[in-house]
Amino acid sequence: MTTTRLTRYDRSMLRLMNDRRGQAWYATAARRRLAVAAHITLTVAIGALMTHFFLAEGEPLWPVAAMAVLLLPWMVATGIINGATRGLLELREHVLDERQSAERSRVLARAHRMTTLLLAATAVALLIAGGVDGNAPKAYAAPLLIAVLVVHWVMPLWVAGLRAEDEPAEDEPLEAGALGR
Template identity: 90%
Template sequence: MTTTRLTRYDRSMLRLMNDRRGQAWYATAARRRLAVAAHVTLTVAIGALMTHFFLAKGELLWPVAVMAVLLLPWMVATGVINGATRGLLELREHVLDERQSAERSRVLARAHRMTTLLLAAAAIALLITGGVEGDAPKAYAAPLLIAVLVVHWVMPLWVAGLLAQDEPADDEAMEAGQHN
């Protein structure tokens, strides 16, 4: 951390992001990958339902109800990933130490490269589809661009969740294991 004075918000977020009570949810790499996979799946499902709702003519409100239901597990998965990364992306820069700041930069750079490739793939898909059909698929352009924007927004969280390391073992647990 720098010598910048922490605000009450900074202290409460630091406390929240370092709260280890939910550690069982992300203690292993497999659990962190599962949390990221669940988050990706829920994000895609919510996006698909939103797209369906806006593209379907005269559709009932069932997609909105399902989106509302899916939002709670999506928020839980977000919290699990944030806990696993100790708030790497949620804490303000001046709260992070040098290692965390460097890790945040690596995560953001990798996420940026991935979303750049995704945006290029989306543009190519629209161009190819437009070339095959003789006209650009205007109805799908906006939902596709919104989907890419959402992925751009959450990709750093997914990358950070996948790159998070296991917590170091407690000295007491290691000593107990050596004596048995």
């Protein structure tokens, strides 16, 4: 951390992001991958429901209710990933130490590259679909671009969750016989 004074917000976020009570949810790499996979799945499901709601004509409000129900586990998965990364993306830059700041830069760079590839693939898919159909698929352009925007927003969180490392094991107490009397 730098010598900048921490605000009350900074201190409360630092305390929240370093709270180890939920550590069992992300203690292993497999659990962190599962949390990221669940978050991706929930994000895709909410996006699909949102797309269905806006593109379907005369549909009842069931997609909105389903989105509201899926939002709670999505927020829990977000919290699990933030806990696993100790708030790498949520804390302000001046709160992070040098290692965390460097890791944040690596995560953001990798997420940026992945999102750039996704945007390029989306543009190519729209151009191909427009070329085959003879007309750009206007009805799907907006939902697809919104989906890419959402992925752009959460990609750093996914990358950080996948790159998070296990907590160092606590030192085991030395036994009296192990001291080599």
